[in-house]
Amino acid sequence: MQVHISLSGENHMRISWITSDPTPAVVYYGTTPAGSNSLSANGSTNMYHYVLYTSGEIHDVVIGPLKPNTLYYYRFGPQTTSSPQFTFKTPPSQYPITFAVTGDLGQSEWTKSTLQHIAKSNYDILLLPGDLSYADTYQPLWDSFGHLVQPLASARPWMVTQGNHEIEKIPVIHGNAFTSYNVRWVMPYEESGSNSNLYYSFDVVGVHVIMLGSYTEFGPGSVQYSWLKADLGKVDRSKTPWLVVVVHAPWYNSNEAHQGEYESVGMKKVLEDLLYDARVDLVFAGHVHAYERFERVYKDQANECGPAYINVGDGGNREGLAKRYVFHELDCSQINRNDDKGPVLHIVMDRYINPKPTISAFREPSFGHGQFSVVNRSHALWTWQRNDDDAAAVASDMIWLKSLVSVSTCS
Numbered sequence: 001m002q003v004h005i006s007l008s009g010e011n012h013m014r015i016s017w018i019t020s021d022p023t024p025a026v027v028y029y030g031t032t033p034a035g036s037n038s039l040s041a042n043g044s045t046n047m048y049h050y051v052l053y054t055s056g057e058i059h060d061v062v063i064g065p066l067k068p069n070t071l072y073y074y075r076f077g078p079q080t081t082s083s084p085q086f087t088f089k090t091p092p093s094q095y096p097i098t099f100a101v102t103g104d105l106g107q108s109e110w111t112k113s114t115l116q117h118i119a120k121s122n123y124d125i126l127l128l129p130g131d132l133s134y135a136d137t138y139q140p141l142w143d144s145f146g147h148l149v150q151p152l153a154s155a156r157p158w159m160v161t162q163g164n165h166e167i168e169k170i171p172v173i174h175g176n177a178f179t180s181y182n183v184r185w186v187m188p189y190e191e192s193g194s195n196s197n198l199y200y201s202f203d204v205v206g207v208h209v210i211m212l213g214s215y216t217e218f219g220p221g222s223v224q225y226s227w228l229k230a231d232l233g234k235v236d237r238s239k240t241p242w243l244v245v246v247v248h249a250p251w252y253n254s255n256e257a258h259q260g261e262y263e264s265v266g267m268k269k270v271l272e273d274l275l276y277d278a279r280v281d282l283v284f285a286g287h288v289h290a291y292e293r294f295e296r297v298y299k300d301q302a303n304e305c306g307p308a309y310i311n312v313g314d315g316g317n318r319e320g321l322a323k324r325y326v327f328h329e330l331d332c333s334q335i336n337r338n339d340d341k342g343p344v345l346h347i348v349m350d351r352y353i354n355p356k357p358t359i360s361a362f363r364e365p366s367f368g369h370g371q372f373s374v375v376n377r378s379h380a381l382w383t384w385q386r387n388d389d390d391a392a393a394v395a396s397d398m399i400w401l402k403s404l405v406s407v408s409t410c411s
Contacts, residue, residue, distance in 0.1 A: 001056070002146025002184075004153035005088055006160075007125070007202050009191040012064030013088065013157065015043075016186065017076060018056040018146065025059040026077035036073040036085055039063070048183045051173060053139040060186055068093035086154050091124045095376050097205040098123045100156075102315035102369035103248070103286025104131040104163065107145055110367040111316025113387040118369055119152055125204065126156060127372075129286040130163025130214070130248030134318055135180065137168045142180050160185055161211040162198055163248040163286060164263075177215070187211065192231065199224050201231050206377055208240035212271075214249040214263040214287075219270055228271065232278040237405045241377040243280045245307070250285035252297060252309040254360045256351040257288050257322040272299070276306055279404040279411075282372070282382075286313035290322040290351075290365040291384055293397060297359050305410035308401060310382070314367050321365045322351050362397045378406035 001018050008014035015027050025045045030038040043061030047054065059076075066072065069092040075083045091097060100123035105111050118126070133145030149158070162181055169177035182197045189200035198213035210231060218224045235243060249261060251268035258264065264287075275283070276298045291314050298306035314321065352363055368386035375381065379402060383395035404410045 003150050005157050007157045008062045008188045011066050012062050014062050016060050018058050020056050024077045027061040029072050029074035033073050050139050066090050088155050091204050097374050099372040100126045101312050103129040104313040104317045105315040106134040106317035108316045108318050114315050114369050126158045127246050128160040129246045129284050130161050131165045134165050194227050207242040208235050210245045212247040218267050241403045241405045245280050245283045247285050249287045250311045252294050254353045254357050255288050255322050280307045283307045283309045285311050288313045292363040293361050295359050295361050302359050312370050378403050
């Protein structure tokens with residue numbers, strides 16, 4: 001149950017799943033349905049307790065080396081059982097490569113719509129900038145989220161970072177803020193030299209992706225700051241000309257929602273220079289339940305050598321969109337009714353700050369997801385599709401981006 005996969009170093013994949021009873025942590029896999037027993041790998045089993053909740057057996061197995069752009073068939077042990085067979089496709093080894101990007105998923109009907117739209121697309125890897133299950137300490141919601149995303153998460157690698165809804169610390173009762181997240185969604189932090197599952201990096205087809213933690217220490221003296229500085233220093237832009245950062249709390253945001261929060265303002269103040277000096281191409285964030293794309297920016301000003309900032313905290317969630325509902329009561333004489341009461345009506349308004357900042361290129365309070373398609377070392381296409389549009393090919397926002405290493409004035 002709750003099968004999901006993630007990248008785990010070069011040409012390797014981590015497979016995670018949960019069982020209600022103790023079973024071996026072993027995966028059998030191959031490149032044909034009949035050959036799904038030809039290779040095998042063993043891993044580890046973990047579980048956790050949260051107040052009165054006890055998780056199932058959580059298994060993690062890293063398999064590989066794997067061939068690029070290849071469909072693999074896999075199932076779980078022991079070998080004598082007829083366990084269900086799953087499939088996944090490895091990312092390609094050369095351009096193009098496509099990332100699906102969505103944040104603040106949750107488990108609403110809008111979540112299902114977002115997942116249906118993503119399923120129709122031909123993506124290779126999903127990036128999720130935090131707020132996964134919206135369990136908020138109620139642990140069975142982690143299990144239902146695992147079931148909900150399994151059809152997609154078992155077939156393509158999902159690379160995630162934590163959001164505020166992953167914080168499940170209860171004073172006196174439960175001390176670890178990220179117990180559930182860290183056990184259920186293990187990312188390749190050790191492979192990237194990080195000592196925390198809350199921030200890490202990985203390479204894939206000319207793209208270096210850095211996943212940051214908004215809700216763990218990030219100040220100049222912190223471990224995350226030192227790791228980020230070292231990680232950026234090791235990036236070889238001849239091998240990975242594209243440099244992408246994913247974080248939960250947005251550094252740029254013209255919506256009234258979540259203005260002035262320390263995780264946004266403080267992190268931007270401390271880390272923006274590092275990203276600018278490294279010529280980061282793109283920063284994805286969540287948290288705000290609306291879509292917004294900014295121009296290339298540095299220090300609140302348009303700058304051709306700064307990152308483009310895109311907020312995609314509109315994947316689903318139960319809290320709704322960042323909108324304002326204005327209620328009005330009309331007099332009965334204004335409508336064709338015989339009673340003495342007018343209806344209570346509401347008008348939906350966006351919560352964006354006006355006038356729109358010049359650095360904000362496009363904004364819309366709708367649920368949806370984005371596609372970041374890297375065509376070659378110099379060009380990539382970003383599209384955002386709202387869930388209101390049924391056709392997967394309909395893009396509400398679209399822009400071609402150039403990698404900063406291909407811009408002579410920014411090298």
